Amino acid sequence: MSQLKKSWVESANSADTPFPLNNLPYGVFSVGDEEPRCGVAIGNMILDMAAAEEAGLVEISDDPVFDVPFWNEVMELGSDAWATLRTRMEQLLGENSGEQEAVEPLLVAQADATMHMPFLVSEYTDFYAGKNHAFNVGTMFRGPENALPPNWLHIPIGYNGRASSVVVSGTDVRRPWGQLKGPNDEMPRFAPCARFDLELEMGAIIGQNTDGPITVQEADDAIFGYVLLNDWSARDIQAWEYQPLGPFQAKATATSISPWIVTKPALEPFRTSTPEREKDLLPYLTEPGPMLYDIDLEVTLTPEGKAESTIARTNYNQMYYSPAQQACHHTTSGCAMTVGDLLGSGTISGPTKDSRGSLLELSWGAKEPITLETGDERSFLEDGDTLTLKGAAKGDGYQIGFGDCSGMILPALDDPFKR
Amino acid sequence: MSQLKKSWVESANSADTPFPLNNLPYGVFSVGDEEPRCGVAIGNMILDMAAAEEAGLVEISDDPVFDVPFWNEVMELGSDAWATLRTRMEQLLGENSGEQEAVEPLLVAQADATMHMPFLVSEYTDFYAGKNHAFNVGTMFRGPENALPPNWLHIPIGYNGRASSVVVSGTDVRRPWGQLKGPNDEMPRFAPCARFDLELEMGAIIGQNTDGPITVQEADDAIFGYVLLNDWSARDIQAWEYQPLGPFQAKATATSISPWIVTKPALEPFRTSTPEREKDLLPYLTEPGPMLYDIDLEVTLTPEGKAESTIARTNYNQMYYSPAQQACHHTTSGCAMTVGDLLGSGTISGPTKDSRGSLLELSWGAKEPITLETGDERSFLEDGDTLTLKGAAKGDGYQIGFGDCSGMILPALDDPFKR
Known part of the structure; x- marks a missing residue:
């Protein structure tokens, strides 16, 4: 059976968190009056993917795909891009990341966020x-x-x-x-x-x-x-x-x-x-x-x-x-x-x-x-x-x-x- | 019973045409390799609505709505805009139009056109x-x-x-x-x-x-x-x-x-x-x-x-x-x-x-x-x-x-x- 992968986000290393580094699920969130955008859950935080993309930390497409209120554009990129994205997220958020300093300011507390529909439902x-x-x-x-x-x-x-x-x-x-x-x-x-x-x-x-x-x-x-x-x-x-x-x-x-x-x-x-x-x-x-x-x-x-x-x-x-x-x-x-x-x-x-x-x-x-x-x-x-x-x-x-x-x-x- | 409304497009005045001035149905067409766009049928012709909009002959919205391969944007404008559009089309294509000279070059023969889905089906x-x-x-x-x-x-x-x-x-x-x-x-x-x-x-x-x-x-x-x-x-x-x-x-x-x-x-x-x-x-x-x-x-x-x-x-x-x-x-x-x-x-x-x-x-x-x-x-x-x-x-x-x-x-x- 697979084991916990550790993150520098401390709350992600608990046996009780739904969102350890092994998970990295995709959602759409907003804080206050800001526009909803893509985020990834880690422990009790959300990584603002639009901000991470803007900062050059994540790039899976020539055009921005995270500053929108749905994950459909990421899906459209195909399974190779899905794999690339996951690998990159594990790097950024893993305990030996080396990029913690750049990423940490882009984390938002889940307690402060409102969640929205994560994708546009076609049918x-x-x-x-x-x-x-x-x-x-x-x-x-x-x-x-x-x-x-x-x-x-x-x-x-x-x-x-x-x-x-x-x-x-x-x-x-x-x-x-x-x-x-x-x-x-x-x-x-x-x-x-x-x-x-x-x-x-x-x-x-x-x-x-x-x-x-x-x-x-x-x-x-x-x-x-x-x-x-x-x-x-x-x-x-x-x-x-x-x-x-x-x-x-x-x-x-x-x-x-x-x-x-x-x-x-x-x-x-x-x-x-x-x-x-x-x-x-x-x-x-x-x-x-x-x-x-x-x-x-x-x-x-x-x-x-x-x-x-x-x-x-x-x-x-x-x-x-x-x-x-x-x-x-x-x-x-x-x-x-x-x-x-x-x-x-x-x-x-x-x-x-x-x-x-x-x-x-x-x-x-x-x-x-x-x-x-x-x-x-x-x-x-x-x-x-x-x-x-x-x-x-x-x-x-x-x-x-x-x-x-x-x-x-x-x-x-x-x-x-x-x- | 209502009667035929006459158009300066001669083929629209026949008892047999499906598309007299009374009809003015909305479709999406293309000619050759051109991009599909909105058109209105009149007799055996199609009025290129993207071109008519570009030429300033039709304006029902601040943003262009006809240079796309669907009529959904027109629908989104609401029923007042639908009525405005119909009135304008009757003016442009009616027998006493006065704008025939500007409109006529924007007509495409239906025989030369390929028809596409006229709208995006939501459900x-x-x-x-x-x-x-x-x-x-x-x-x-x-x-x-x-x-x-x-x-x-x-x-x-x-x-x-x-x-x-x-x-x-x-x-x-x-x-x-x-x-x-x-x-x-x-x-x-x-x-x-x-x-x-x-x-x-x-x-x-x-x-x-x-x-x-x-x-x-x-x-x-x-x-x-x-x-x-x-x-x-x-x-x-x-x-x-x-x-x-x-x-x-x-x-x-x-x-x-x-x-x-x-x-x-x-x-x-x-x-x-x-x-x-x-x-x-x-x-x-x-x-x-x-x-x-x-x-x-x-x-x-x-x-x-x-x-x-x-x-x-x-x-x-x-x-x-x-x-x-x-x-x-x-x-x-x-x-x-x-x-x-x-x-x-x-x-x-x-x-x-x-x-x-x-x-x-x-x-x-x-x-x-x-x-x-x-x-x-x-x-x-x-x-x-x-x-x-x-x-x-x-x-x-x-x-x-x-x-x-x-x-x-x-x-x-x-x-x-x-x-």
């Missing part, structure tokens, strides 16, 4: 590739014998989501209105969602433009990095709208992501294979190597003004399909992938009751409400609740953290059409 | 809002009693499509590979699509950024213009993949649009209401006025090296939901709309056999192949076929045409993963 696709989740949801709706749809073990099932819905952690999420219809109602009604839920997911960010089908290996190569992703879901809206063409407004209110893009090299020591196949995959979907990651995940819920409760713990290794398999399948029809495409993994649920990645599963469709450490009960999210996803790959004396992915639920508008 | 949503189509497809799969899903008369059903798939008319379309599984097959296989189809649709282009729910009236106001749209569909891929989360790779190969954006003012005389409701809509979806259009539509199929056959004739007025109703519903969850969003109407089929907007319906799932004028039979599209959509709103002695929306089917690749 957003959400998958359904966690088997426990698919089995749980299927069991609730169709019974355990017919829980998994017939295609599930052959296709990483996915649907196109809405890129305009993706927001950075810390953005409040307004409870949506929508068409609702109970099984015994004669007519639908237009009302605030009563079953607003989270979905614990990982997001893979595509860093290359592709045109036509790509192999699983090429898909893995095309991934720039990962974020935590909460695919907020209006279960009651979904139940009425989703047949026959899939979820639409149920998933369009918001999708929150963590603010730091954790890159593939940081996660390399934590690669793991997808689980054994229950049915052979078609050859185009077989993995040439381990393309999933061992990342501990946690969900917490904090009622307004109360203490935080952990409501689920699981691991990214519970996925049945890797993001590379998903991205490969995504291109089979000739569908072009674009720099900035975001692929949600699908809800990540473990096999046990306390490892389920949605309240729909945790409360078994509101039949078994969960009790928080505060004594409060929850079947679905209530106004004022703050929901937080946390994630970290655990090394020997260090971890690769993602930074929280949080959102607070605001009450529904009185009249959604009033400006 | 693409496809609806399922044609009742005859939904009934036909539902009847084939579930029988006439259960043809329409229970939500269909209450919700303009839609799903998110893939913006990267949208191409301009004239772009060849490669037959896709995908996972296929017949009802009696034990396992799926990965093979070229054998049931490749068209879908005759109209596309509405959103020209305003919105944040939060908008009313049907606001949605109508936010629409910049319309194009013809062919949502190429791989029926066999769709049949195996689409449960439970909707079509994915079946719709991601390509979506073709006609090259000219026909604006709302050009279509104003042809406004018509959606048909009588079979069930009352919820109040938020009711239309404050006619928001559909009377546009004749036609589909032709041309086998390679043979003559063109008309295979369907119908009208945009066959939709059950208007694009404004669709866009309103699209925002109910708080989903933000963005300049350049493209909304496909859903397949437009009339009530009769010869007015069906897809081969799936025309050949009734390959049970009743159609016979072309050349004697060839078709159940689905064959390699080398060219498929063309045509559309025109018919006024008194003039028409508002859209320009063809065409694509030729190329054979599937031998090995989709070979570069």
Whole structure:
């Protein structure tokens, strides 16, 4: 197992920091009224990459690429430039840097910074590739014998989501209105969602433009990095709208992501294979190597003004399909992938009751409400609740953290059409 | 009924031209090796808008907006600027212009120009809002009693499509590979699509950024213009993949649009209401006025090296939901709309056999192949076929045409993963 790499930034050398030198994730930050720009997290600090570029400390392109509020331009430069950048950052911030004097003034305290969306989302696709989740949801709706749809073990099932819905952690999420219809109602009604839920997911960010089908290996190569992703879901809206063409407004209110893009090299020591196949995959979907990651995940819920409760713990290794398999399948029809495409993994649920990645599963469709450490009960999210996803790959004396992915639920508008 | 407005461009005064002064649609063109730029069609000519702006003939913004290969910047200026632009174009190109001498040298023959995508597609949503189509497809799969899903008369059903798939008319379309599984097959296989189809649709282009729910009236106001749209569909891929989360790779190969954006003012005389409701809509979806259009539509199929056959004739007025109703519903969850969003109407089929907007319906799932004028039979599209959509709103002695929306089917690749 790999070990902590030491930095001259002291806070980066703790076993508890999410951002040791091994990580070096990419975000977009601002301080006060300044323009948002690219930064790299190290310990409890951020290296201002626009300033570092301006000072001539980092140069990966003829034109400046860091004085913008997104990492898409870096992605566009290609994987050789990604590797060059990482090597350079390790030099600048490593304990034997020799350039500490020049770099140190360009550090900003994370406590003083506001984080923004780290990249421009070109398109957003959400998958359904966690088997426990698919089995749980299927069991609730169709019974355990017919829980998994017939295609599930052959296709990483996915649907196109809405890129305009993706927001950075810390953005409040307004409870949506929508068409609702109970099984015994004669007519639908237009009302605030009563079953607003989270979905614990990982997001893979595509860093290359592709045109036509790509192999699983090429898909893995095309991934720039990962974020935590909460695919907020209006279960009651979904139940009425989703047949026959899939979820639409149920998933369009918001999708929150963590603010730091954790890159593939940081996660390399934590690669793991997808689980054994229950049915052979078609050859185009077989993995040439381990393309999933061992990342501990946690969900917490904090009622307004109360203490935080952990409501689920699981691991990214519970996925049945890797993001590379998903991205490969995504291109089979000739569908072009674009720099900035975001692929949600699908809800990540473990096999046990306390490892389920949605309240729909945790409360078994509101039949078994969960009790928080505060004594409060929850079947679905209530106004004022703050929901937080946390994630970290655990090394020997260090971890690769993602930074929280949080959102607070605001009450529904009185009249959604009033400006 | 409105009448032809005369232009000093003689070819614009014919009853047969798709582009009289009444139309003035917006496209992006190039000649030879020149950079693509904005143009306006008039008769058989194109007014080079970049040159007109450069010459000081058109000014709707402090910064130039026409010397780019998309109309998004014009959309961003807002509806007052859209109106100013149209008025100015009518002045410049009207028969009593007085500026003919300055404008005439800036005209380019359409025959010499290559057309490009007229706008940058932000996101693409496809609806399922044609009742005859939904009934036909539902009847084939579930029988006439259960043809329409229970939500269909209450919700303009839609799903998110893939913006990267949208191409301009004239772009060849490669037959896709995908996972296929017949009802009696034990396992799926990965093979070229054998049931490749068209879908005759109209596309509405959103020209305003919105944040939060908008009313049907606001949605109508936010629409910049319309194009013809062919949502190429791989029926066999769709049949195996689409449960439970909707079509994915079946719709991601390509979506073709006609090259000219026909604006709302050009279509104003042809406004018509959606048909009588079979069930009352919820109040938020009711239309404050006619928001559909009377546009004749036609589909032709041309086998390679043979003559063109008309295979369907119908009208945009066959939709059950208007694009404004669709866009309103699209925002109910708080989903933000963005300049350049493209909304496909859903397949437009009339009530009769010869007015069906897809081969799936025309050949009734390959049970009743159609016979072309050349004697060839078709159940689905064959390699080398060219498929063309045509559309025109018919006024008194003039028409508002859209320009063809065409694509030729190329054979599937031998090995989709070979570069």
